[in-house]
């Protein structure tokens with residue numbers, strides 16, 4: 176019989192699973208063969224400091240390849256299509272005409288990733304965000320952004336007086352500005 180000690184999941188294992196999950200979701204909403212840099216931060220530690228690099232991701236037909244922009248950390252995720260983190264069916268196509276883009280800060284993006292009540296379509300545009308010029312660029316249709324603004328505002332209203340609320344309010348303003356134009 177397994178002891179309690181053996182069944183406990185190490186926090187590092189949970190973080191690693193989250194990391195692989197994020198890379199899989201990001202890669203799944205991008206076109207096969209096209210490399211992009213995701214805002215997902217590298218997991219590697221150098222002298223107890225976490226690497227500041229982001230993940231350069233290339234989705235392939237069967238695997239997702241990833242490499243850090245700053246260190247030698249690289250990997251391959253196999254069988255991503257069969258995984259529950261494959262969001263490809265919810266992706267609006269990141270190159271379709273008429274798409275909107277919203278640029279947010281890294282902290283705003285982190286707050287956005289913690290919003291719980293999101294539809295798979297909203298999750299897909301957040302997961303597929305791209306790291307450009309020290310900003311996080313989110314691309315999606317007007318409908319998805321409209322939905323997202325509502326859910327982000329709802330979450331912000333339920334986190335009064337917190338840093339999270341400030342970050343989410345700012346995201347909302349940015350989305351609304353883009354929707355108005």
Ligand SMILES: [Zn+2]
Nearest residue numbers: 217226243246
């Ligand atoms: Zn790294």
